[in-house]
Amino acid sequence: MAITREDVKHVAVLARLRPTDEDIDLYTGQLQRIMGHVEKISEVDTEGVEPTTSTVPLRAVTRDDVIKDSLPQESAIKNAPIGERGAFRVPKVIE
Amino acid sequence: MQYEPVMGLEIHAQLNTNTKLFCGCSTEFGAEPNTQTCPVCLGLPGVLPVLNKEAVELAIQMGHAIDAEVNKTSIFARKNFFYPDLPKGYQITQYEEPIVGLGHIEIEVGGETKRIGITRIHMEEDAGKLIHGAGMEDASASFVDLNRACTPLIEIVSEPDIRTPEEASAYMKAVHDIVVYLGISDGNMEEGSFRCDANISVRPVGQKEFGTRTELKNINSFKFVKDAVRYEIERQIDEIEDGGTIVQETRLWDSAKGVTVSMRTKEEAHDYRYFPEPDLLPLVLEEATIERLKDELPELPAAKKARFIEEYSLPPYDAGVLTAERALADYYEETVALEKDAKAVSNWVMGELLRLLNEEGRKITDRPVTPESLAALVTMVKGGEISNKIGKEVFEEMYKSGKAAAEIVKARGLTQISDTGELEGIIDGILAANSDEVERFRGGETKLMGFFVGQAMKATKGQGNPKVLNQLLRDKLNG
Numbered sequence: 001m002a003i004t005r006e007d008v009k010h011v012a013v014l015a016r017l018r019p020t021d022e023d024i025d026l027y028t029g030q031l032q033r034i035m036g037h038v039e040k041i042s043e044v045d046t047e048g049v050e051p052t053t054s055t056v057p058l059r060a061v062t063r064d065d066v067i068k069d070s071l072p073q074e075s076a077i078k079n080a081p082i083g084e085r086g087a088f089r090v091p092k093v094i095e
Numbered sequence: 096m097q098y099e100p101v102m103g104l105e106i107h108a109q110l111n112t113n114t115k116l117f118c119g120c121s122t123e124f125g126a127e128p129n130t131q132t133c134p135v136c137l138g139l140p141g142v143l144p145v146l147n148k149e150a151v152e153l154a155i156q157m158g159h160a161i162d163a164e165v166n167k168t169s170i171f172a173r174k175n176f177f178y179p180d181l182p183k184g185y186q187i188t189q190y191e192e193p194i195v196g197l198g199h200i201e202i203e204v205g206g207e208t209k210r211i212g213i214t215r216i217h218m219e220e221d222a223g224k225l226i227h228g229a230g231m232e233d234a235s236a237s238f239v240d241l242n243r244a245c246t247p248l249i250e251i252v253s254e255p256d257i258r259t260p261e262e263a264s265a266y267m268k269a270v271h272d273i274v275v276y277l278g279i280s281d282g283n284m285e286e287g288s289f290r291c292d293a294n295i296s297v298r299p300v301g302q303k304e305f306g307t308r309t310e311l312k313n314i315n316s317f318k319f320v321k322d323a324v325r326y327e328i329e330r331q332i333d334e335i336e337d338g339g340t341i342v343q344e345t346r347l348w349d350s351a352k353g354v355t356v357s358m359r360t361k362e363e364a365h366d367y368r369y370f371p372e373p374d375l376l377p378l379v380l381e382e383a384t385i386e387r388l389k390d391e392l393p394e395l396p397a398a399k400k401a402r403f404i405e406e407y408s409l410p411p412y413d414a415g416v417l418t419a420e421r422a423l424a425d426y427y428e429e430t431v432a433l434e435k436d437a438k439a440v441s442n443w444v445m446g447e448l449l450r451l452l453n454e455e456g457r458k459i460t461d462r463p464v465t466p467e468s469l470a471a472l473v474t475m476v477k478g479g480e481i482s483n484k485i486g487k488e489v490f491e492e493m494y495k496s497g498k499a500a501a502e503i504v505k506a507r508g509l510t511q512i513s514d515t516g517e518l519e520g521i522i523d524g525i526l527a528a529n530s531d532e533v534e535r536f537r538g539g540e541t542k543l544m545g546f547f548v549g550q551a552m553k554a555t556k557g558q559g560n561p562k563v564l565n566q567l568l569r570d571k572l573n574g
Contacts, residue, residue: 062151076132
């Protein structure tokens, strides 16, 4: 699969990045090499092999439904522009 | 041309847990903003999610309730998108291998039963809450409260089996009944604990392929779903009839204006790039856990309603009201065990008890009147010890004070007067004092009977046995 400049621009939009034209050229080449590597892996015959999503032979652990202390409000919002009533303030989002 | 609507619903129900899906923060509604957060649900770097066992069990229970296959292995996935209420930049959900597979429920519309298929149920975390400018000090900004972020949800995805607005509403209600009944979710629609998205398309009758669909987002009432779906079906048909085409898009229901409006979103917005969540290992369930939860599954509302009609000979309406909530059904059955007149008990529960509970916004689980007390009261009324009217007064006092019926009746001297001799004396006095009316009655004005009964009830302070009074009056007036 060939990676085009358009693909890179699309991914950049999804990632909220604004790459320069030179960046786009650079990433197009780099991503192309990564995809080439994936294509190489795809050549392996996986007939009869169970698809897997995890490479370690472990299963998810669960925890009991018991409330633990949360962070104090001032700690939670400490590194953010503080809004009103302890809420994070962000640029206006209108649906 | 005739068109057939084709619809499917995606219902989000917040699971009834104490803590969030991947951390130990409380899920309690209504706290001050950002007081129920921690590094995990704030999406801070270097933390790992740990799955809530109770949330998993509630999801499995819902799977059993819809008669579905529970998948022994399911995996979590990342759904990537940017929005200020999503601190990690992705939502942890399930995509390719959800916890629950194909199931179904039955709905009732216009007396007909219809089966609606359920494609899947998956677990996911909720986003935070956005508060927009109005009322906040800075109207040019939005504010984010992450208390709700990471709250456990199940998404119940139906097959495209729904054909009418009524079916859509009945299906939403049926799923709501189940989750509330089983305690899987509190189902509180005002607080957003239960909401749905509707996928809607229309096609000419007889056509096999589906038409282009639109999605209506965040509908939070049984009425809105009916109205919104009806409007959207008509809008799509009009569009096609006018030679236009349906654009696949997300729309919102504006309940104030009664229309659906397009939610303008960028094309890329739907490129979620799902991939298996690397921070969570596959969820593998023990057969014993799945079976235990199946055994623990209580009788479902529809089955209970049918049994109430059968076992207690109740009208379907009564059975429906009494089984709408598990605690109410339990209360009713405990009362009927003590006073066998099932219809009489039903009348008291549906009439007086629910009326007072609703007026005060209280829940049946408070049990202001115990089943023992109510049964005793119904027995007293049936036995003629007190009249129905006095019974209602006594009930109100029982409800407020928690005292037993007999105690109240005794303390206030409310025992019904059924003694013929005593009532005869009172009636004689009334007839003597109202000789004009007596003459008019005897002259054919029989509707004056009501007047005499009224006078007699007044004279006995409502304690005269109406049956005995009526009989005595009739005898004396006609005699």
